[in-house]
Amino acid sequence: MENNLKEEKLENFDENIIYQPLNHTSLNDLVSSFNLAFSDYQVPVSMTSFSLKKMMQIRSVDLKFSTGAFAKNIKNKTAQNDKIPVSFILCGVRKNFQIIKENENENEKTFKTFKKIAYDSGTGTIPDYRRLGIGKNLLKFTIEKLKNYGFDAFLLEVLENNEKAISLYESQGFEVTRRFLCYNHKKDEVLESLKDFDINRFNKARHYNSEKDNFRRHEDHPGCLSFDIQLKGLNSKKVYKNLDFDDLAYFIPSWQNSYRSILNNFENIYINSLFYKGKIVAYGTINQKNGDVQQIGISKNFRNDHKIKAMDDNSGEKDLIKDKEISQLDLLKIVLFDLARNCESKNLTLLNIEEGVVLNELIKNCGFKNFINQFEMVKILKDF
Secondary structure, three states, X not given: OHHHHOOEOOOOOOOOEEEEEOOOOOHHHHHHHHHHHOOOOOOOOOOOHHHHHHHHHHOOEOOOOOEEEEEOOOOOOOOOOOOOXXXXXXXXXXXXXXXXXXXXXXXXXXXXXXXXXXXXXXXXXXXXXXXXXXXXXXXXXHHHHHHHOOOOEEEEEEEOOOHHHHHHHHHOOOEEEEEEEEEEEEHHHHHHHOHHHOHHHHOOOOEEEOOOOEEEOOOOOOOOOEEOEEEEEEOOHHHHHOOOHHHHOOOOOOHHHOHHHHHHOHHHEEXXXXXXXXXXXXXXXXXXXXXXXOEEEEOHHHOOOOOOEEEOOOOOEEEOOHHHOOOHHHHHHHHHHHHHXXXXXXXXXXXXXXXXXXXXXXXXXXXXXXXXXXEEEEEEOOOO
16 A cells, blocks of 8 residues: 555645655654744744654654645745655554543443554644645545555544634544643642652651550651551553553543553653552652653542541551541642652643543642643544
């Protein structure tokens, strides 16, 4: 099928624009096009060759299935040569990827696993070539090529206030699957506001008295009880792969925050986990370079109060009463503090938190601010 993706001019397409895959376009030319396209974007974006290559690696971009529009006979345009695409769609490719579909009849969510799915990892058109129909034609071209290659679906995300883009996608058969909320916070403020949830301070009450052979309240914290909680870092792909995501995750993560994206960038990811009685009850992951908290979760069994027990003065265990409980918010704060402490960035971001899940309220309680939102959309390419 390789010939299906050679340069092509389609009916009603501008004869001075050629649509073709990007596998023969240099990385430097892609960087130039990307930065021109996002030079006036609502969320500032600027890429180097290294950062664009890394982003494509994380999101599983395959240039064979990515497409670009190239202008011939350029005259005083911002694209300096005909090797720079004036519009592009970078397509990530994965197998057995699960997405959510709303079940209108039953008012509940259903899940669909696609054997072969493409993801729009980045779409842009440089300013001088906008409003000419090039982006729309490139999208049509890409959809047809993905169909020819046997893809089941095409997934993307779009800012919720980008009405023109949403209208374009809907006109091409895309449907909204989820609404995502995005949050950020300064690292220093996280460390200051959550300092009491440093695991060493939080468990400071856990003081062993060898004479009485039991646990007692620490003299510096007479009102605290001892909690048998341990925080550990995970530096093994094998251990991460064996986490019980069905139990820990609040929702299915978006493409860029997914299990595969974490593994694709594992050398820059810090992962922690909270243990209670030998069982993982919470975990989190963060990109240590840019501060993206890609995953964070609490075990379903510990999302309600009265679950974690404290040690009393006689080393017996008892259920926590109302003012001596550990809630899922406490667990989340312990995880977040540790993630912030192991991050090089000055800011922390949580992108694509699914609307409607309790994690949104917990995150806001930790001081994070909602700064932008977007929709996840999908187009089914193959009948099932």
